[in-house]
Amino acid sequence: MxxxxxxxxxxxxxxxxxxxxxxxxxxxxxxxxxxxxxxxxxxxxxxxxxxxxxxxxxxxxxxxxxxxxxxxxxxxxxxxxxxxxxxxxxxxxxxxxxxxxxxxxxxxxxxxxxxxxxxxxxxxxxxxxxxxxxxxxxxxxxxxxxxxxxxxxxxxxxxxxxxxxxxxxxxxxxxxxxxxxxxAGTLELRGNPDICRTCKTQACYKGSEKAEACNMFQFVRTMDNSAECNLCGDCVKNCPNDSIRISPRKPTMELWGIKKPMLEQSFLAAVIMGIVLVQNVTMLEVWDTILNGIGAITRTSSFNVNFTIAFIIAMIIPIGTLWYVSKLGSKTYLDSTTKENFIRFGYAYIPIDLAGHLGHNLFHLLTETKALYYNTMGLFGHYMTGDLAIVSEGTVQILQFILVGFGTWLSMYVVYRIGNRKSFKQLWPFYLLMLIFGILNFYLFSLPMDHRVH
Structure with a gap:
């Protein structure tokens, strides 16, 4: 029964x-x-x-x-x-x-x-x-x-x-x-799968008399990520069934649910990590020491040559370390190839990318803000000078540390979810990689940073 x-x-x-x-x-x-x-x-x-x-x-x-x-x-x-x-x-x-x-x-x-x-x-x-x-x-x-x-x-x-x-x-x-x-954002546009499944017009993709076709070539029915949706609203205007929603969501939740992760996107996440490192290091006093060290090896004082070498190294570090831990994971713990691991776990870089990028930009935004006012007044002939900051550099540094700590934790959590909640023993190389970059960013933000505008 x-x-x-x-x-x-x-x-x-x-x-x-x-x-x-x-x-x-x-x-x-x-x-x-x-x-x-x-x-x-x-x-x-x-x-x-x-x-x-x-x-x-x-x-x-x-x-x-x-x-x-x-x-x-x-x-x-x-x-x-x-x-x-x-x-x-x-x-x-x-x-x-x-x-x-x-x-x-x-x-x-x-x-x-x-x-x-x-x-x-x-x-x-x-x-x-x-x-x-x-x-x-x-x-x-x-x-x-x-x-x-x-x-x-x-x-x-x-x-x-x-x-x-x-x-x-x-x-x-x-x-x-x-x-x-x-x-990793907090907003998403999606369609109701039950309604979209029966739709015959496909107006969200093809357009209608109300609005143009999706300018980013997106089909709402099959969207599983927000990477190429610019929230222009054309699909909302075109949809004859009111199937589309714009909803808040938990940050980073998309990163472990992507149906078709792509090598070039994971590579870009690693590249952004390298670029964030370059942007941070070049604003520090230690930058001159690094250039002089490279110059001692290359035996040239050419900034272009020495910077290019430093730049290439900065790009190689996040790409090479991700490839290494992906290889380590495939040989020892995970039932997947090095390339598969690189593609899947490369998305875990994104929260730390964001934390490093936001921390760097936050410094300029909060310590150079008054330049916006001073330079605007200069357009009308009123030339002003003075302190550009709206908060102290110490306050900015605390905010940077919070961002890096939160970004590192999120990246480690993304590793956990991408790894299908496998044990620490199976995923530890990826946890360690995210932790190392978190510590590196934390250290860089502990150093005095130069201003773009003063």
Whole structure:
């Protein structure tokens, strides 16, 4: 005789911001995200104009302050809080849309970009970071302006020839950073699988009379990550069944549930770790000692040569150590290959990447904030000087330590979840790797850091 089934509690329905009438109406309106895009384009135009025509003194240039003291430190925070929302309102994205509508040929994205786009993003990210230090882009208003104009040129060219936002998806280095960080973010857009399964229109992907097709080539029905969703709202406008939700979630929970982890994405996470190390070390007094040490070996005082060597070493360290522990795990503890471990556990770098990146940017944001006010007043002929900080460097350091501690713990927890909650004995090499990078970042933040603007 069969026993009666117990009444099991139904799964808790995720909170949906679209259930709030004001938010739902706004996202479905013509004002979203256009109002943010046009404001972004206006500020972008002013920033580029000031970078290219204003004072060459980076400490007094309004465009430099807005770019490197405000925008660059704040944008990773946005990735954590609201995913790739920045990509929805980015001036480059809006310009891409305008160009495509006016003169675009709407040809399909080349197969080469579909296959190797992330690798190109990896390479571009490395080259731009290297070029920043070689050519002093951050410390040169003209250099910063030229970089933005070069990127804008790439946006225009790709938009003339190819459909949707080909540049944003397959070539934008900031898009690659946004994709990785958004995986650890606190917001997600998803569809109701039961409703999407029966949908015949596929309007979220193909578009409709209400809005364009998804500019990032995403199909809500199959989405299992937030790496390439920029929350532009077009799918919400197009969906005939109100199937889509925008919900808060626990940070990093996506990192162990990705159905098809990819080598290039794990490689990018390791690359970002190397770049974070470079950015931190070059702001410290010990940097000169490192350069002199390399110079003693290379027997040259050329900054370009010695920095390039240091830069390559910084890239190799997180990639090589991840490969080593992946090999160690495959031989001794885990029933998987070295490559499989590298691909899976590379995502565990992302929380520490974020912690190191946010800690570095937090220093500039909080200790150079008043430069925004001083340089803005300078545009109107009122030149002011004084302390730029809004909090003490000691306070910033405490916040950096908290970020690194939390990021290290999250990375170790991601290892635990990616490893399917296996025993410590089986996963200890990966725990140790995350702990080492956490300690390294902790040590770097304990040292005095130099300012970009003073």
């Amino acid at each position: 069969a026993l009666p089934e117990k009444n099991l509690p139904s799964p808790k329905k995720p909170f949906n911001f679209l259930d709030i009438p004001f938010i739902n109406k706004f996202i479905k309106s013509k004002w979203y995200p256009g109002i943010f895009q046009w404001l972004g384009m206006a500020f972008f135009g002013l920033i580029v104009f000031e970078l290219m025509t204003g004072t060459v003194n980076p400490h007094r240039n309004w465009g430099t302050a807005m770019t490197w003291v405000l925008w660059w430190p704040v944008v990773p925070i946005l990735f954590v809080l609201v995913g790739r929302f920045w990509c929805a309102v980015c001036p480059f994205g809006k310009i891409s849309d305008i160009v495509r509508r006016l003169v675009g040929s709407q040809s399909p994205m080349p197969k080469f970009l579909k296959k190797y786009g992330i690798w190109l993003i990896d390479i571009t990210f490395i080259v731009i970071t290297w070029a920043d230090h070689i050519f002093g882009v951050v410390h040169s208003p003209r250099g910063s302006g030229i970089l933005l104009l070069l990127l804008l040129t790439m946006v225009v060219v790709t938009s003339v020839f190819y459909e949707r936002r080909t540049f944003c998806k397959s070539l934008c280095f900031l898009g690659g950073l946004a994709g990785n960080y958004s995986r």
